[in-house]
Amino acid sequence: MVVCCPQLCGLADARAAARLFDRVLAAVTRFCPKAEAVEPGVCAFAARGPARYYGGEAALAGQIIAALAGLGLESRVGVADGLFAARLAARGPRQVGLIPPGGSPEFLARHPVDVLADQDLAGLLTRLGLGTLGDLAALPFGDVAGRFGAAGEAAHRLASGHGSLPLAVRPPAEDLSVACEFDPPEALAEPVVFAAKALAERMHDGLAARGLTCVRVQVRAAWADGRESRRRWRHDGLLSAAAVADRVRWQLDGWHPAAQDGEPGTGGITTLRLVPDQVVRATGHQLALWGEAVVTDRVARAAMRVQAMLGHEAVLRPVHDGGRNVDEQVTHVPFGGKRTPRREPGQPWPGRIAGAAPGVVYPFGREAEVTDEAGRAVAVTGRCGLSAEPACLTVDGEPVRRVTGWAGPWPLSERWWDPVTARRRARFQLLTGDGRAWLAVVQDGRWLIEAGYW
């Protein structure tokens, strides 16, 4: 359902419009808490639930119009399956434009293409002879996408009655967190954990009643001496109330160890609060896609337990990534985070060193010296000419090793267009007398060992 106040759209005084619009939103929020502001003067919300409560969409629309009339504003309401169609319905001849479910494509077909926000595309479509949205929707999606690109795709989706973006919920005004007080302050962790289980169940019920689920839970524990411990736990819908209680236990355990800075909080725990963070509409739990390893509860518990001890970034999962350098080819993502690579992994990446992969990849290069027979440092010119053959390798304080085989230089010039991040390096593979092989890189006259093969 879209509520449109034509007086506010395009009002010259933006601040007055904003203030009035805030009151409009407050009034609409009383009917539906999840109202989204689309632009000044237009707000939208999903109407199915409130409509059932108020006895039908027409009745709800009538009440909203009456409420806004009380504020002195004239309003129009449009109801349809998608946001785009509902906005057009609100602009229609009737004050309350109701499009029956599934009737959006027909309704949209009649409209000319210049109702699309993208006026350039609309002009082009008109010149090509596609006058109405119905003409556009009749074309095959693939052809439209191929000819017009992303803009055409979006327009085609709108014209067919599918929304372009899901409705994002406005955070409700009330606080969804749940809290529990302990009087007298609880010195032991066990009763707190026990209470946490009941609290977690209350929080879940509260969220579910609003059709929401949260992605993260923040657990806040306050001690009698004023200290507070806050930690965010990822919450994928996999966490039951018992699991949240586990996390509270780990957090309390994690707060008390001797290794932490300072002494543990004294005096006992006075308050425990669970705050849902990043609340989204509950769309049902998405199972792992085929091919992805399913993270069992047992593994997730173990990983999260270690994260409680050491921090969220301490437990990582590797993701294959693209890149030319050995340290770029794997990205480490904290457990529970989205496993997306930073660069394209499947692409050729010319400049990569082919052949055996190193068993040891140093996160920071180790300082090294590569010298020739006479003891002078080996240098590489801009044209990849070597000053002399490498004969000795000294890594970072270790004893000198004789170089028995080598290959290179393999030049790599990265980001030459950006003077700050540009770097030119030459890579070598060096074989030393003990049978080990090294990946040595020279940049600006400095040698670094990036990886080892053993």
Next chain:
Amino acid sequence: MLAWQPALSAVAWEPGSEPEPAVPGVPGSGTLPVLPALRDLLPRGALARGSVVSVAEFGLLCLALAAGASADGAWCGIAGVPEAGVLAAAGLGLDGERTLLVPDPGSAWPQVVASLLDGCELVLLRPPASAPAQVRQRLEATLRRRRGVLLVTGDWPGAQVRLRVITQGWTGLGDGHGRLRACCAEVLADGRGEAAMTRTRWLWLPAEDGTVAAADPVDVPIAGIPARGVWGDGRSLQDRGAQGGRPPGLAAVSAG
């Protein structure tokens, strides 16, 4: 999901050792599987659950030992090794989807390892500091309770099996040309109890395709002589001597 492996026929039968009670890798059996090329080095041809295996230093051998279990479906944890080469591990067979990395376990590393053993069947550990006997015993007790396997780099006095690479030689690099292709390594295994007898094997660790394979004695480059004398196709020095000192063709010079 676990592929049934005809393990009984593939296990190296050493006279005097007991037969495998169940198929390795199936939960409930007493062992975790290893790559076929490594079976000769371990008693019962697999990693016994609840045991500690110590490797002299972190490298491809450690990752290869973990790869067999990981490919079979086990979760692996790698603790204390920020420089673990995950790409090489993937080539050996370690599944990145079922790997947890804890690069810096800090001073509370015994608790970290114990927690990792809760979830992972195999944990590869490089202890930040040498562990006192009490810590070791407690970890071993956790290990036995969870029926996991601990691969430790460095010294671990209670280890059942000890492995180390005695010699290794890479092929493919010449005098300013070529690139690293494969490494031939001699691995020595000894230990306590069933593993008390010392065994050595030559392995391609890794072979040209990144996997581990047993090395045919004919192909083994002479131990101690570095790869400068080895041609790009891995032929040993005996073959080469017959043809004189010809460098390999320019086809070897292409570096990625």
